[in-house]
Amino acid sequence: MSDFRQSPYRFLNSVFSEGEALDNDLFVNGLTENVTFDVAYPVNRLTGRSEVMDGFFAPISKALSHVRRRDELFIGGPNRRAPGGHWVTSVCHYVGNFDAPLFGIKPSGHLVFLRAGEFYRVEADGRISEAKIIVDLLDLMRQAGRFPLPNMLGTEMLFPGPATHDGVLPTGQADGEETLDLCEAMLADLKAYDPETFSSKGQTGQDGYWHDDMLWYGPGGIGSNYRWSGFEKDHRADFLTAFPDRVGGDHYCRIGDGNYAAVSGWPSMTMTHKGDYLGVPATNRQLTLRVMDFYRCAGGKIMENWVLLDYLELFQQMGRDLISEQ
Template sequence: MTMTATDPRPALAEGLARLFRDGDPSILAPEAAWDMMAPVDHVAGRDAIMADVVAPLRAALTGLHRRDLIVIGGPNRRDTGGEWLVCVSHYVGTHDGALWGVAPSGKLAFLRAGEFHRLSDDGRHIVESRIILDLPDLMRQAGRDPWDGHGLGTEIAFPAPATQDGLCPPRAGGTASLDVVERMLGALHVYDPETKGSAGQTGEGGTWADDMLWYGPCGIGSNFRWDGFVKDHRDAFLTAFPDRKGGNHYCRIGDGDYAAVSGWPSMTMTMRAPYLGVLAQDAKLTLRVMDIYRVADARIAENWVLLDYVDLFRQMGRDILR
């Protein structure tokens, strides 16, 4: 399937919208398999996806519908290959029913989502997916703090890109956008243990824009500029997990001014210090990661980040959806 011959992105996005809004499974291949955030984890087969994912969402969120912020796609640069569709979305509705351990609020909810979907050879169906729904943030919206006051940055709903062009953007430049992101990822592996800085990130020749915006999951929150990123995320994370190693991505794509990478899991690390209210355990941990980037003038201007913290904290012995 060649995604540049005819643009399948709008039809695929509409197929996903119908899946959740109308319960129409036609976008799913019969053999589709979804790997999701905890506690759902792995769901195999179209019927199981409808029963174990779509039905619970439709039951919990009255009037369920998607509000996509970013829809991009393209060929996978990693050896795993395939054509992929990547979305940053919110699932929107009135939170009238419990959802995977999150008690209802009876109020409007915006459940943020990151999705990587591998497409069939004809580009019409989804055959494999990785999906993270930010259940801790749904819990926060329902009036319960998953972190007992230990959260870091500013908790906001994910915004659309500042350029307002995230839905099926013009396709030129995707290779260059992904090149910038890969250069940044390579430099992140080495950092100063005192300042938590990494060479090549900011300043002349850096990969991050001076006015970068980083939008993170519940617990980390969002932050502004490199110093805000370090203060509200990087410092605490590297203090708790100083030996963390990232990468291990199954998918990396570039599309226009956007790029996306994901690993399942991406990070391996050891917990050496307290983090978000949990004491250090010297535990070996893994972390499922999704990053979606907007690149402008050869620098990263915005970064939307989904992390499966329900699974991470499950490995620490804590059920944060209690």
Template sequence: MTQNDDKMNDDTMNDDTIIAAKKTAHGLLHSLAQGADIKDAYHADAHLWASHPFNKLQGHDAIKDVWSQLRTALPDMERRDSIFTGGFSKPDARMDDALTGRVLIATMGHYQGTFTHDLCGIPATNGVVTIRSCEVHHIVDDKIAHSYMMIDLLDLMRQAHVWPIAPSLGAEGAWQPPFGGAGIRLDQQDSAAGARAFNTVIEMHNALLTFDGKSLDSMQHGAYWGEAFLWYGPAGIGTTRGMDGFRAHHQIPFLTGFPDRRGAGHYIRIGDGNFVVTGGWPSVTGTHVGEWLGLPATGTHVEMRVMDFYHLVDGKIIENWVPIDILYILYQMGFDVFARLRHLRGDPKRDL
């Protein structure tokens, strides 16, 4: 047997490991959405990093509370996956070596159901809603050891007609699944193609850092995007199309608000076929020195929790879904959206 044969066998075994983990995670997550016992899905000392106001949690009781709140709000809740992929996380020099090589499953989709009970102070509509959720799960011995969940509660506020901030510059609405319907990859794994796609994405990330502080043309990242790519931003920013839309509705406002933004590292770096996922907790840091989302500069240094789901075709990024914990950024800037909701619903603060 040649050295190449050994490598092919190793690659096949590694891909088989990820396929098995994807199927395990798929079963666990769909069972949780249907009300399964947390103990059957999570290790006893598991960690959950969820978007604001849930934040960092550990152990069965704390994690159960998050899932119970979702199930109570949407008692007929269904999980609708649009992307379901995975891989061994690639190294990031900015992060602890222990994060490298973890089996991570990444998903993008919605929890859909009838919104019959308030969720985090967001008033129930008694109608159907779709709650965006982008997730990363670390699978160890057929259970979840770590979860990262970006639940777009600001978009739920939009659906409940209690929008609390300035109108989005991009288009708001449901995120579309990947073009061609290729996002659910339970029975397939292509780590070799994923590595090539991952390298393209990292080269694009590096090109973003070439900004000279004056002209957007100094950034050379445009070469990595398809001509009419779709950038699906979180509620508060919205969806854009093509480089002109991306610049106008997201990039220029973001650079105006946070001109000193810096990458902070990724806990997930995976590639599978034409899909790549990265994410950090935080992923980006910056100082709020210019207007952003309609809010004047606060001078606050903030951490930004971000995930990126990329879909590439012919070596170009044609779709990018970008959950960002907008509510946590606003909270750091001194704007507690949930306190504002309580005030608007008749429960204002009555003391400093």
């Protein structure tokens, strides 16, 4: 059986390698005519091949001079959730000199690594028919010297690839369905927590889901952290204090591929803003959050977790337009 991951991988890694002008024939072969892209705020829904080219790929090409795509993860598998089908997902960086505005973000004139999480539905002919993409524009603002929030909870850093360096089109690994089983079990138990300790059943310890040396790579505004204690201190405590009734897991896609798994919801979370968060006083507003999680597992434990959140859209719901504040 042919590897369905190969066609979208070749397409996505050819878009910016053929010179500065986008190749229309490449897009005809890579995207269905009625393709839909849901992209992080402020882009949102793009419908049809031309709108996707003009609304997503062309702005990146114009803003980041000589831009190239660099995948850190690229995996694929059958989707356990409706609408089903076969999907590929990636964590990547768009690398270039930030010489022109991008989606309203002012340029720096310097090198940037614009991180993105991407989910693509792939049809039988190898073309992409649907996409969900979170571009970390808040981290781009940080790289450009225009970070709009008062503090960063963890360590802001370039997203690394997996420690095992085997996350792009993995082969010869564990059963991806078993990897996804582990991550789904963790997510089911993560929903409930102790409001005093912020701990959840089964997450750590000898029989826990997470390895003691887990690494959690978070988006702009949160940053990254090490071990469960770092995860609680540098992300979970602040998040659950601000959004104590949060309910997640409303996913449109869950896939496993070897030692890797990925899940995403658009939105995944619903919650009430009941506490101060990253400089924004509690609004008591009902909010939603678009989420992407990518996991590497080994020996029945989760080792690494890459997380993309659409924080510009979240802060818009809380009453702050971070782009206009530059």
